Amino acid sequence: MPQFFATCPKGLEYLLRDELVALGASEVHEALSGVHFSGELVDAYRACLWSRLASRVLMPLSEFAAPDEHALYDGVQVIDWSGHLAEDGTLAVDAVSNASQMRHTRYLAQKVKDAVVDQFRDRNGNRPGVDLEQPSIRLNLLLRKDRALLSLDLSGTPLHRRGYRVGQGEAPLKENLACAMLLRAGWPAIFEAGGAIVDPMCGSGTLVTEAALMAADVAPGLRRAYFGFLGWLGHDAPIWESLLAEAQGRAEAGLRALPAAFFGYDEDPTVLSQAKRNAQQAGVIGFMRFERQSVEHLQRPTDATQAGLLICNPPYGERIGQQDALAPTYRAIGDKARSEFDGWRLAVITSDEDLGRAIGLRAHKRYTLYNGALECRFLLFDIGGDAAPRVAEERPISAGAEAVANRMRKTIKHLRKRLDREGVRCWRAYDADIPEYSAAVDVYVGRDESRPDRPDSTWLHVQEYAAPKDIPEHVASARLADLVRGAGAAFELPRERVVVKTRYKAKGGGKYGRMDQRSSFLVVEEGGLRFRVNLHDYLDTGLFLDHRPVRAHLRAAARGTRFLNLFCYTATASVYAASGGARTTTSVDLSATYLDWAERNLALNGFGGAGHQLIQADCLQWLEHDRGEYDLIFVDPPTFSNSKRADDFDVQKEHGRLLALCAERLAFGGLIVFSNNFRRFKLDEQVAAQFNVRDISASTIPFDFTRNSRIHQCYELQPRRQ
Helix, strand or coil, X not given: CCEEEEECCCCCHHHHHHHHHHCCCEEEEEECCEEEXXXXXXXXXXXXXXXXXXXXXXXXXXXXXXXXXXXXXXXXXXXXXXXXXXXXXXXXXXXXXXXCCCCCHHHHHHHHHHHHHHHHHHHHCCCCEEXXXXXCEEEEEEEECCEEEEEEECCCCXXXXXXXXXXCCCCCCXXXXXXXXXXXXXXXXXXXXXXXXXXXXXXXXXXXXXXXXXXXXXXXXXXXXXXXXXXXXXXXXXXXXXXXXXXXXXXXXXXXXXXXXXXXXXXXXXXXXXXXXXXXXXXXXXXXXXXECCXXXXXXXXXXXXXXXXXXXXXXXXXXXXXXHHHHHHHHHHHHHHHHCCCXXXXXXXXXXXXXXXXXXXXXXXXXXXXXXXEEEEEEEECCHHHCXXXXXXXXXXXXXXXXXXXXXXXXXXXXXXXXXXXXXXXXXXXXXXXXXXXXXXXXXXXXXXXXXXXXXXXXXXXXXXXXXXXXXXXXXXXXXXXXXXXXXXXXXXXXXXXXXXXXXXXXXXXXXXXXXXCCCEEEEECCEEEEECCCCCCCCCCCHHHHHHHHHHHHHCCCCEEEEECCCCCHXXXXXXXXXXXXXXXXXXXXXXXXXXXXXXXXXXXXXXXXXXXXXXXXXXXXXCCXXXXXXXXXXXXXXXXXXXXXXXXXXXXXHHHHHHHHHEEEEEEEEEEECCCCCCCCHHHHHHEEEEECCHHHCCHHHCCCCCCCEEEEEEECCX
């Protein structure tokens, strides 16, 4: 019997397992971020059409050893692709690599594509094309421990894209997560008992729209125009048409009997308009009532006579200065639930447990769900009875949190005089000092850019390090929570002033969560200069704290020079060089976002105009064509980069060519300052032969980073011809 794998967001595996069993699949068992199941092709089609929780449905084609690119290519070529794809068809390939020698997913996808199209070309000279949006077939490669699993993606595009969403709010909720919330909250049973649903912060209406589709027995994939199997040569059109006809009949019957029991409220008229358009596109607008209203004015709908479900996805408070304003909103949700919705069920998802406690009610159930990469708590309250107001009490700090707090207090005491004497306001307070509590904690003191009238405030930026593989995830999570609590206690800061970047598994290995495009900035001071930092949106904040002495070194060397800053990031080094009297500065980076940030940093300090150029380009390619001459060149490349708009870059492999190109642009008597953060970096022998090299790493490590003397390496280089 054919085998299939349905992927889903982490935390939804058990719900998806139960759903697939109900859809008729057999041999169903959950795995990480997905569920294996067996069945005929009709069962896979039914999952694509009816699953409210799955992201994709994959049909494995072949599994084979792939320790290198040749084995991967050969393994793909063994498959007879003429049974899957027409020679004038199109394909796309997605790739994931985990614990394998080959890690570059774009390259892996390219090798799979090459193997397929080469087979067609070798047979008759014709080859299929590539279509990344709606290909005839989409292939999925999973490379784990040098074994390849190649599957046909029957869904084609993620199944949470139902085909009805034409607009969304600032923090859109994916449709399959919305359905998981509804199922965990018991919405099907509440609806069967005659209950209504109210979302007091509905945004673009995903929760109430999905609730209506679920209640009306409308297949979530019914409005999708594209699936990955429609262009597949193995597609069984009669079976699919039969499933569609059955689903259409069920939807018509369900919508005829659907009551007007769906209420969505929001303060923002723009997102309410989007919610109405989405509900109209989904075919359920006639059963909805959308109104502009704040949580503080929420009332139970007069025509909702039976106990129902009050559910919402409120903002989580990751924006600078926002958390203080959000706690009253969460309190209002709890207050209104008690006063207006007695006997109902309240369901709230949040990533911030302190905000969840601000609701002021006792949750009878808690679930862990993931909104994208962000770990969240889904809280359920039965209003009345056990959900009586919770007595506010200060949680005792754990022994682990107290140990972290004591360690940080010692560091603060040890460094305080020097920090004050040197005017250092952004610094590292902790770097896995206690091995079990493995994270870096940086301090930022600055002013909210959007509220310059307010005084400076202190923030902590926590970056979790990857836990050893033998440490269970729940243990690592508990330790991180202790570390965050201890850090806040040491600095006497509320939880909303502690920004946490947690690690999670994603394509390419470990990634960080809690990164959203919120565009909130602090303006901080360093060395008498001002810089914008963003603690929330990116892995790095815009100011590399370990490069503080490097920037000072560049300022001292910059007077009268033509300064070039490669891989400039937010151009903090260029600001330092300009303040040191550089005649001109040229800053090069591939990212338009960082260059805009760089321009603002320069302007903050009074620098701009033709003397301070910002160039968007791949640095290596730009060096090959630039004909300028520079007296001081700062090169601080990333350890590795695989941008879609430039060639791959590996600092260990490419630094020789990079520095040779810099030497061609260097004026007589000029100086190159080369820095990188690759812990195992070794200077190429050809570089040592071409340049007079002085290792200045030790002198460029800040006093607050001495616990980790290998945080970066820094060299001064001058060509030997000089």
